[in-house]
Amino acid sequence: MLRALYLHKLHKKLGARFRPYGGWLLPLLYESILSEHMYVRISAAVFDLSYLGRIEVRGKGHRRFLSRHLTRSVERLPEGKCICALLLTEEGTIFADCMVYVLRGRCTVSVNPLNTEKVYRRLAGDAPDGVDVRDISEKWLCISVQGRRSAPILQHLTDMDLSLLRTGFACEAFCVGGHEAVIARTGYSGEDGFEVLVPPDGAYSLFDSLLQVGTHQHLVPAGTGARFSLRLEACFPLYGKEIDEETDPLEAGLERFVDWENDFVGKAGLLKRKEDGAKRTLTPLKIDGPRIAREDDAVFFRGELVGRVARGTFSPVMKQPIATAFLHPDLNRAGTTVEVAIRGKRYPAVVARKPFYFVKR
Numbered sequence: 001m002l003r004a005l006y007l008h009k010l011h012k013k014l015g016a017r018f019r020p021y022g023g024w025l026l027p028l029l030y031e032s033i034l035s036e037h038m039y040v041r042i043s044a045a046v047f048d049l050s051y052l053g054r055i056e057v058r059g060k061g062h063r064r065f066l067s068r069h070l071t072r073s074v075e076r077l078p079e080g081k082c083i084c085a086l087l088l089t090e091e092g093t094i095f096a097d098c099m100v101y102v103l104r105g106r107c108t109v110s111v112n113p114l115n116t117e118k119v120y121r122r123l124a125g126d127a128p129d130g131v132d133v134r135d136i137s138e139k140w141l142c143i144s145v146q147g148r149r150s151a152p153i154l155q156h157l158t159d160m161d162l163s164l165l166r167t168g169f170a171c172e173a174f175c176v177g178g179h180e181a182v183i184a185r186t187g188y189s190g191e192d193g194f195e196v197l198v199p200p201d202g203a204y205s206l207f208d209s210l211l212q213v214g215t216h217q218h219l220v221p222a223g224t225g226a227r228f229s230l231r232l233e234a235c236f237p238l239y240g241k242e243i244d245e246e247t248d249p250l251e252a253g254l255e256r257f258v259d260w261e262n263d264f265v266g267k268a269g270l271l272k273r274k275e276d277g278a279k280r281t282l283t284p285l286k287i288d289g290p291r292i293a294r295e296d297d298a299v300f301f302r303g304e305l306v307g308r309v310a311r312g313t314f315s316p317v318m319k320q321p322i323a324t325a326f327l328h329p330d331l332n333r334a335g336t337t338v339e340v341a342i343r344g345k346r347y348p349a350v351v352a353r354k355p356f357y358f359v360k361r
Contacts, residue, residue, distance in 0.1 A: 044147030053116025088266025
């Protein structure tokens with residue numbers, strides 16, 4: 001049975017159309033994916049990300065313990081930072097991707113809903129005496145504001161100077177709209193943005209207040225349709241599509257999230273894969289044609305099958321279909337021309353530079 005978001009009734013009242021994802025019934029769109037996507041690129045939009053899993057790790061030595069499971073160490077990070085990291089299998093493939101908030105006396109790990117239970121079981125099952133691992137997904141919800149005007153819009157609801165979070169991937173615990181909250185200046189849209197962790201009793205007022213401010217500041221509610229298309233434009237891989245337990249960070253282009261000096265689970269397996277050399281790599285494609293490539297569509301180079309599409313969408317900014325596909329590393333060069341078979345017809349495509357779209361903060 002699908003789970004409904006805590007704010008499901010509010011989303012329904014706002015006219016959301018829903019679709020299932022990761023065991024949840026989520027807003028797909030309110031007006032249209034295209035318009036919500038462009039609001040983020042031009043102004044701002046608010047997303048309900050409460051379906052993401054949140055796991056809290058605290059206690060003596062909790063950072064050292066957590067760092068052993070992450071490809072990046074949090075042991076020496078100052079409080080108020082958050083980082084993207086990976087958990088690997090012993091073989092060096094991607095067990096899960098996550099965002100880690102480093103707070104006073106604890107770390108909060110945010111994961112894809114597909115991975116919440118297995119990440120919790122792994123951490124809780126390996127935790128030493130004195131380290132407490134808890135699933136706090138129902139105690140803290142996540143509301144995200146993404147877009148160029150996200151900072152001035154959110155600033156209306158807090159006394160804290162958000163310019164103090166100038167650096168991307170910074171977080172602080174303080175009050176928003178009269179409720180205790182954790183705000184991180186981060187997101188997967190390719191724009192400036194914030195993710196706000198707030199208790200359930202503060203979620204409705206936060207979301208509603210953002211919409212009220214947004215009537216004068218050009219902010220709209222947005223669904224998973226826009227979130228996923230924004231994410232693809234910014235070339236952030238999605239678990240279950242581009243990354244999974246059959247894919248390693250090298251193939252997915254995520255070596256930047258691997259700290260080779262850190263001693264983490266799966267390091268030996270990943271080192272062996274690095275020595276052997278990647279046989280495929282996640283490659284961005286711009287498609288010349290009207291059709292959107294779908295998962296597993298075939299990719300050809302000089303008439304030969306060379307790979308499969310991982311994910312595709314229409315890019316509102318570039319005004320053409322874009323996709324990612326796993327191809328041989330030799331083909332992952334900007335300007336290389338290939339063909340993508342979509343619904344029985346081959347369309348020309350060109351390898352693009354990563355990301356398709358990004359704004360330097």
